[in-house]
Amino acid sequence: MLELDLSAEIQALRTTFDNIAEVVNVDGLKAEVAALEERAADPDLWSDQENAQKVTSALSHRKASIRKVEGAGNRLDDLEVMVELANEMEDEDTAAEARAELAALEKTIQDLEVQTLLDGEYDERSxxxxxxxxxxxxxxxxxxxxxxxxxxxxxxxxxxxxxxxxxxxxxxxxxxxxxxxxxxxxxxxxxxxxxxxxxxxxxxxxxxxxxxxxxxxxxxxxxxMEEATEVDIPENDIRVDVFRSSGPGGQSVNTTDSAVRLTHLPTGIVISMQNEKSQIQNRAAAMRLLQTRLLLLQKEQEAAKKKELAGNITxxxxxxxxxxxxxxxxxxxxxxxxxxxxxxxxxxxxxxxxxxxxxxxxxxxxxxx
CATH class of the missing domain: 3.30.70.1660 (Alpha-Beta Plaits)
Structure with a gap:
């Protein structure tokens, strides 16, 4: 007679899942989604493409978070039903499926639990x-x-x-x-x-x-960083070099000088960009990345100074x-x-x-x- 008992394992997972759901705050995320969907429905949104991309990206990310949490909760419910069916029908195939789903859910919920530890200033970004x-x-x-x-x-x-x-x-x-x-x-x-x-x-x-x-x-x-407006970079601080994009062995993949290399002269930071088709696009992408690096450098210097003042520079x-x-x-x-x-x-x-x-x-x- 088949007696599949996964109640202890499922209860442990449910306790962990409930803690995760409380931290993630699905109801709060749904409220944010509703507000973002309202902004996304504005016909004038795409007049500012950069802002539109920020809105749609934020909307996509929050919906993905909701799907992950709600999906894990639904799978926990389904697993309990699967165990009951396996015992009622004395079906070893269903029992094997339930054991496999338990192992998969353990990994899914473990990954979600780890995500709740990510509470740094920039952790939620790409x-x-x-x-x-x-x-x-x-x-x-x-x-x-x-x-x-x-x-x-x-x-x-x-x-x-x-x-x-x-x-x-x-x-x-x-x-x-x-x-x-x-x-x-x-x-x-x-x-x-x-x-x-x-x-x-x-x-x-x-x-x-x-x-x-x-x-x-x-x-x-x-x-x-979608925007790095906190960093103002004077034109005189940047050297711009343009060149042709190339692939392995130097084979040219572009017949124009569309690739861009920005050198920030005060810090020596170099940013190269050749993914986009035009020089203008590559320069804009490189500038955004340079602003990001300078913003982070500024924050690292501030943090290092705080550690020095506290006597801890390790x-x-x-x-x-x-x-x-x-x-x-x-x-x-x-x-x-x-x-x-x-x-x-x-x-x-x-x-x-x-x-x-x-x-x-x-x-x-x-x-x-």
Missing amino acids: AVMTIRSGAGGDDATDFAEILMRMYLRWAERNGYPTKVLDTSYAEGAGIKSATFEIDAPYAYGVLSVEAGTHRLARISPFGSADKRQTSFAAVEVIPL ASWGDQIRSYFLYGQQLVKDLRTGYEMTQPDQVFDGDIDGLINAGIRWRKRPDQD
Whole structure:
């Protein structure tokens, strides 16, 4: 006789879910959606395209949050019904389906719980990621491209739109650097724990001596700012260079000088943009990103000054945050949290939620304040 009892597991999930729903405040989100829908219905909205995009993006993000929370609640209800049916019908197939759904729901609710920890000033924004190769020659540039693919695959797995803004290809393998957007609610808050130095140890595919090679790549994550009007940039502080967009091996993908490079002379910050078709579009996109970086730099300097005055100038994040081992032991280990995964291929294919969630929980520990 079939006796499927998942009541304890379901009750634990429901308790966690109720806490999440209280923090997320679905009723409050629905009120925001109603207000945004009213603004979106205004026939004059698109006379200001930038403002219209802000409204529609905010509307989309809040609806997505509501769908996630309500969807998880509905699935919990359905799971209880599924367990009852399995027992009434003594159907092992339905019981197996219920067990599988329980495991899937545990992951879904865990992800939602982690999202409730994201309460930083910019956490709910979309993200702009930059990957830069470090020491290690061809292995490092290849590693940078592997990391770029990893994050883009993670976004694809979650259904998040992405846009590659700029790529600098290496003469040999891989990339010197790349910048791309991930447009999703809380993408910045989630991915900000990925910022830092990543290390790869493997038998190099580019050498003939079969020696172990260690290479490095840096990951930078900043929030996507719709506007950065708090930063005024005098024209004299910017050098503008235009050039032709190019792909791997220098093959031209554009017959006009549409790509733009902005150099902020006082800070040395350089922004390149070649994704858009026209020079005007690329310059506008580059300027927005430059304003964002300067705004964040300003806030970082203010925070550093506060720490200095308080007598604490030790950064809470070390440079090297994670190691990827592809020789002997197959292992990915986060050096901050101790979280490990023994299947690097899956990690490089975008299966990084466990690493990310562990990082978010670690960052919210009292001893990390």
